[in-house]
Amino acid sequence: MTTSTETIAAIATASGAGGVGIVRLSGPASLSIARTLCGRALRARHAHHVRFRDADGAVLDDGLALAFPGPASYTGEDVVELQAHGSPVVLQQLLSRCRMLGARLARPGEFSERAFLNGRLDLAQAEAVADLIAAGDERAARAARRALDGVFSDRCETLAAELLHLRVYVEAMIDFSDEPIDTLGGDEVARRIDALAASLSQLLAEAEQGRRLRDGLHAVIVGPPNAGKSSLLNALAGVDRAIVTDIAGTTRDLLHETLRIGGLELTLVDTAGLRSEGDAIEREGMRRARAELQRADLALVVLDARDPDAGWVSVEDAIADVADRIVVHNKTDLHAADASGKHDALRVSARTGAGLDTLRDALQLRLGGDTLAGEGAFTARQRHVDALREAADAVDDARGTLAAQHLELAAESLRVAHDAVGAITGQVLPDDLLGHIFSSFCIGK
Numbered sequence: 001m002t003t004s005t006e007t008i009a010a011i012a013t014a015s016g017a018g019g020v021g022i023v024r025l026s027g028p029a030s031l032s033i034a035r036t037l038c039g040r041a042l043r044a045r046h047a048h049h050v051r052f053r054d055a056d057g058a059v060l061d062d063g064l065a066l067a068f069p070g071p072a073s074y075t076g077e078d079v080v081e082l083q084a085h086g087s088p089v090v091l092q093q094l095l096s097r098c099r100m101l102g103a104r105l106a107r108p109g110e111f112s113e114r115a116f117l118n119g120r121l122d123l124a125q126a127e128a129v130a131d132l133i134a135a136g137d138e139r140a141a142r143a144a145r146r147a148l149d150g151v152f153s154d155r156c157e158t159l160a161a162e163l164l165h166l167r168v169y170v171e172a173m174i175d176f177s178d179e180p181i182d183t184l185g186g187d188e189v190a191r192r193i194d195a196l197a198a199s200l201s202q203l204l205a206e207a208e209q210g211r212r213l214r215d216g217l218h219a220v221i222v223g224p225p226n227a228g229k230s231s232l233l234n235a236l237a238g239v240d241r242a243i244v245t246d247i248a249g250t251t252r253d254l255l256h257e258t259l260r261i262g263g264l265e266l267t268l269v270d271t272a273g274l275r276s277e278g279d280a281i282e283r284e285g286m287r288r289a290r291a292e293l294q295r296a297d298l299a300l301v302v303l304d305a306r307d308p309d310a311g312w313v314s315v316e317d318a319i320a321d322v323a324d325r326i327v328v329h330n331k332t333d334l335h336a337a338d339a340s341g342k343h344d345a346l347r348v349s350a351r352t353g354a355g356l357d358t359l360r361d362a363l364q365l366r367l368g369g370d371t372l373a374g375e376g377a378f379t380a381r382q383r384h385v386d387a388l389r390e391a392a393d394a395v396d397d398a399r400g401t402l403a404a405q406h407l408e409l410a411a412e413s414l415r416v417a418h419d420a421v422g423a424i425t426g427q428v429l430p431d432d433l434l435g436h437i438f439s440s441f442c443i444g445k
């Protein structure tokens with residue numbers, strides 16, 4: 001257990017006026033700072049109604065003070081909460097007073113970082129705290145809650161334990177490598193590596209879904225100029241967000257809009273129409289459109305129903321790497337005949353609204369509907385997915401090298417896999433991983 005010498009303080013409640021606002025302290029001086037500020041000693045885990053006083057004895061506010069002596073606290077250190085009226089001015093005054101009495105301002109995520117360093121939460125759980133706070137819908141909140149409860153961490157730790165076991169075994173085989181592997185239980189190790197590879201790929205798939213739960217689905221509207229991409233964004237969002245004109249090349253910047261479909265969040269991005277000509281501004285817009293497609297889970301391809309093939313040529317290349325796509329033929333109000341068969345396209349009209357419900361249903365299906373929200377689903381981050389993929393690759397390598405009787409290489413691959421899985425829960429800490437993770441938290445969390 002690490003103990004910090006510095007006492008940190010922050011406003012723990014959201015900025016702006018509120019019913020109640022909380023200043024939170026953590027560290028060795030918390031209790032003495034509170035005693036001075038409240039004019040009395042605080043009993044552990046009791047709510048005291050007190051007056052918070054400034055240096056000159058003036059009353060800053062009255063409120064509730066709570067002390068949680070370590071280690072039975074959120075951070076594992078001595079923690080104090082000053083629960084005042086939710087006035088930003090009063091909360092700032094309380095915070096300044098805490099600083100005068102020896103606390104320093106907490107960095108973003110520093111309370112949770114200390115909770116991690118003191119073993120109150122593992123790293124994936126600490127990340128789940130931030131993901132819970134940022135959850136955009138109920139499904140994401142439930143899944144973050146499960147990650148916070150350790151559902152994901154437990155799975156990682158089971159894998160890490162098995163990896164450790166295999167490492168020990170393979171290292172032992174190296175020490176006895178004069179003898180043939182099969183007499184050393186090589187078959188048994190191979191079987192266990194196979195089982196481990198299967199568990200890893202199962203967890204990787206679930207973590208990928210968890211990443212989508214956390215980040216929401218990212219859909220990029222793409223198509224030739226003038227097909228009605230911006231009109232469709234406006235129609236789906238139900239607001240007049242993007243500029244629409246009959247001039248090809250109207251949209252240049254990326255335009256993000258958050259949609260809710262069936263209670264689930266979807267980010268929709270409007271982009272510049274793709275074509276081979278265009279001035280410097282339009283070309284920059286197309287470059288951005290292509291870059292945005294690299295991050296897309298789904299391409300929403302908009303073609304003009306009157307000439308879908310012409311448009312298709314311009315987008316085919318750009319969407320080659322996108323995992324999923326929905327093709328729509330727009331402006332069907334101008335084109336009655338059904339030419340959509342070729343791309344398995346949905347027929348819509350951004351102008352009249354025809355076909356938009358069907359499109360919404362298709363989007364909702366892609367959002368995962370119930371499958372993503374299944375029992376036991378948890379949120380995960382790209383960092384976790386990358387780590388599991390690295391581990392899966394390394395375990396595959398170990399399988400091969402073991403079969404070829406290269407025990408040292410197999411041992412090294414297992415070590416790499418073990419470290420990768422360990423970094424998810426923070427059992428293993430690569431350089432500056434903590435700074436990287438916690439700096440994106442809210443202050444006071």
Ligand SMILES: Nc1nc2c(c(=O)[nH]1)N(C=O)[C@@H](CNc1ccc(C(=O)N[C@@H](CCC(=O)O)C(=O)O)cc1)CN2
Binds near residue numbers: 072073
């Ligand atoms: N007012 C307030 N509400 C809050 C928090 C907080 O810090 N303050 N939390 C902060 O994010 C969350 C709750 N998380 C917490 C986690 C552990 C402990 C704690 O004192 N744990 C001790 C005692 C365990 C017990 O009695 O249940 C421990 O783990 O030993 C407190 C809050 C959400 N609500």
Ligand SMILES: Nc1nc2c(ncn2[C@@H]2O[C@H](COP(=O)(O)OP(=O)(O)OP(=O)(O)O)[C@@H](O)[C@H]2O)c(=O)[nH]1
Binds near residue numbers: 227246250331
């Ligand atoms: N009749 C009809 N016109 C439409 C429909 N959707 C869009 N339009 C018209 O088509 C023209 C182009 O629409 P935009 O939404 O700006 O097209 P865009 O694909 O965003 O075009 P760029 O931004 O230039 O790439 C505008 O005049 C729209 O009013 C539709 O469903 N029916």
Ligand SMILES: [Mg+2]
Binds near residue numbers: 230242251270272273
């Ligand atoms: Mg546009």
